[in-house]
Amino acid sequence: MNTSLAWKNLAHNRVRTAIGVAGVGFAVILIFMQMGFHGAIRKTATQIYDALEFDLMLRSPAYLHLTEPRSFPRSRVYQAASLPEVAIARPFYLGLSEWQAPIRKNFQPTATIAEDDPAGQWRSIICMGSDPHDPGFVRPDICRLARKLSDPGFVLVDSKSKPEYGPINRQEFTEQDIGAETALGPNRVRIVGLFKLGTGMASNGACLTNPEGYVRACPWQTIDDVNFGLIKLRDPASAERVKARLRVIYGIPEAAAGDRPQIDAAIATNTNVEILTRAEVNELEEYRWVVETPLGQIFNLGVWVAVFVGVAIVYQVLSTDIANMMGEYATLKAMGYSSIYLTSIVLQQSVLLALVGYIPSVLISLGLYHVVEKASGMPMAMSGGILFWVLLLALGMCVLSGIAALRKLYQADPADLF
Numbered sequence: 001m002n003t004s005l006a007w008k009n010l011a012h013n014r015v016r017t018a019i020g021v022a023g024v025g026f027a028v029i030l031i032f033m034q035m036g037f038h039g040a041i042r043k044t045a046t047q048i049y050d051a052l053e054f055d056l057m058l059r060s061p062a063y064l065h066l067t068e069p070r071s072f073p074r075s076r077v078y079q080a081a082s083l084p085e086v087a088i089a090r091p092f093y094l095g096l097s098e099w100q101a102p103i104r105k106n107f108q109p110t111a112t113i114a115e116d117d118p119a120g121q122w123r124s125i126i127c128m129g130s131d132p133h134d135p136g137f138v139r140p141d142i143c144r145l146a147r148k149l150s151d152p153g154f155v156l157v158d159s160k161s162k163p164e165y166g167p168i169n170r171q172e173f174t175e176q177d178i179g180a181e182t183a184l185g186p187n188r189v190r191i192v193g194l195f196k197l198g199t200g201m202a203s204n205g206a207c208l209t210n211p212e213g214y215v216r217a218c219p220w221q222t223i224d225d226v227n228f229g230l231i232k233l234r235d236p237a238s239a240e241r242v243k244a245r246l247r248v249i250y251g252i253p254e255a256a257a258g259d260r261p262q263i264d265a266a267i268a269t270n271t272n273v274e275i276l277t278r279a280e281v282n283e284l285e286e287y288r289w290v291v292e293t294p295l296g297q298i299f300n301l302g303v304w305v306a307v308f309v310g311v312a313i314v315y316q317v318l319s320t321d322i323a324n325m326m327g328e329y330a331t332l333k334a335m336g337y338s339s340i341y342l343t344s345i346v347l348q349q350s351v352l353l354a355l356v357g358y359i360p361s362v363l364i365s366l367g368l369y370h371v372v373e374k375a376s377g378m379p380m381a382m383s384g385g386i387l388f389w390v391l392l393l394a395l396g397m398c399v400l401s402g403i404a405a406l407r408k409l410y411q412a413d414p415a416d417l418f
Contacts, residue, residue, distance in 0.1 A: 006348035009321065017353075020317030024357030025364070027310025028394050032365035033372075034302035035386050040378040041296055045289040046282045047198050047379070048126075048206075052092070053138045055236045056080075056243060057281050058229030061274045065288055067096045067126060067203060071225035072273045079249055080231050085242045087234045090136040091226040093129030097217040098122050099205060100183040101166025102191075118164045125165065126206040127184065129214025136230045142208075145193045152212040154192040155184060160377055161205035184209075185217035198377060229273075243275050250275075307397050314353055314401035318346060322409050342409055350402030354394045362387065 010017045048066065049057075058077060060070035074091050081089035101118040130136050135146040145156055157165075159173045166182070167173040173194050180191050184207065197206060215223050233242055250273055276284070290296030332342060362382075369380035 006345050006352060009325065009345065009349055010352060013321070013324070016317060016321065020314060020353050021357045023313030023317065024310055024353050024394065024398065025361045027306050027313065027397065028358055028361035028390060029365050029368070030306030030309065031303055031390050031393055032361065032382075032386065033368060034299045034306060035390060036365070036369055036372070036380045036382070037378070038290070038296060038299040038303075039383065039386065040380055041289050041299070042286050043379045043381070044198065045285045048094075048128075049278075049281055049285065051137055051139060051142070051197055052228075052230055053136050053232055054090075054230035055233040055239050055278060056231040056246070057276045057278070058231065058273050059227065059276070060272065063274070066094070066285070069094060069227040071221055071227050072229075074224050074226045076250065076273045077226060077229040077231075080229060080246055083242060083245060083249075085233055085235065085238055085245075087232045088134070089232075090131065090134060090230040091211070092136055092228040092230050093127075093211055093214040093218075093221070094227045095127060095214075095218045095221065096124050096203065097127040097185045098183075099125035099165055099207070101164070102168075102177070102180040102182040104168065118166045118170075121164070121166075123164055123205060124203055125161075125184070126203045127214055127217045128206065128208045129211045129217075130208070132210050135208075142195045142197070145195050146208065148192045149208070149210040149213065152210060152216050153187070153189050154209065155189045155213065156193045156195050156208040157191050158198070158206040158208075159194045159196045160198045161207075162377065165205040184213075186219065187216045189213070189217075198379065204377075239277050243277065246275050303393070307393055310394070310397040311401050311404070314350060314398050315404050317353070318350060318402055318405040321349070322346065322405055339409075343406055346406060346409055347399060347402045350398040351395060354398035358391055358394050 010020075058072070058080065060072045062070040064070070077089045077091045080086055099122065101121050101123070103119045130146065132146045132149040135143050137143050137146070148154060149156065157173050157177070161167075161173060163170050163172065165173070168176045168180070173191075175194070177191055178193060181188060182191070183189065189209070195208065209217065211223055215221060221227075231242075233239060252274075333339075366382055369382055372378060373380040
């Protein structure tokens, strides 16, 4: 009976209820988008690491972030390979280089074209270097394509790279771009294939070459200095034990286990490498992008701003509804209905507003996720966790508004009927 009365109160003035539902839906969509962006940051922070095959990672203790990983001696990777628990240890190169958008034949640069055509323009690009016969990726398709990198002048381009990197169709790299020649760093290269990975927040484009090609693209680094060591164990469960053994081999004091000293990789000696499990790599990278950079904090703040907007809108709808029906509430009091009963009516109205506004917001947000992902390349995913937490916030937002509006309800006095 209570729910029926609450629903009838909402249906009594459909225009006002529609405004309330629209306000709740607007706030819920805002929450969905902020949480979607937050989740995209978490995912893009580690998506390149997620594509690599390793149980332990070696990297410089001077590491800053993905595109400034610093370097350490490649001999450290070979030392790790000497342990019987290690199935394979691969050196992996990664850094930022400069990419020139391919200049097509018969291209005539003019003032008009230069504004909307990236041909010939330079952009920063993530450059990765690995052994073509054992590239260290978990995906078989990338490993297959890497075999084409038989020459330092050959590159694979990430098809998720933005249009500013110069695909022929000005939208995305396709099979048409294979064979195109351009410059990567100070040298000429040829595109021999495409892979699909995604670059994250650090850059809008990525390419893959062999180690010699990487050194040509990033001439400030030698082939004997690597950026990562990818260690695959025979038994992944032994990661902590192997990590402890490697610390002894590398001469890293046990007391420094949790320390990440910010030292210059160029002068590092016996502590010129740190050892991390996959979980530690992901945790540190997510912390870097979600906590240490303003991006994650902005989206967290956006969630609470959206909740505040929703509370304000629902409060106005409920308080106006109570004011307009003050006589009816006073009549119910005169008939003997308690304040608890009347309170339940208002709170149920707020819950109904939340549920009615939530359902269409899910569908609209799914569409917006698709649009944003296609336009920006950010992996916007509607996970079960996001659905649950947004529903919880929507209910909390509307119930909080209902509680705030109860002050007007308690002012209903049966004596005002006479």
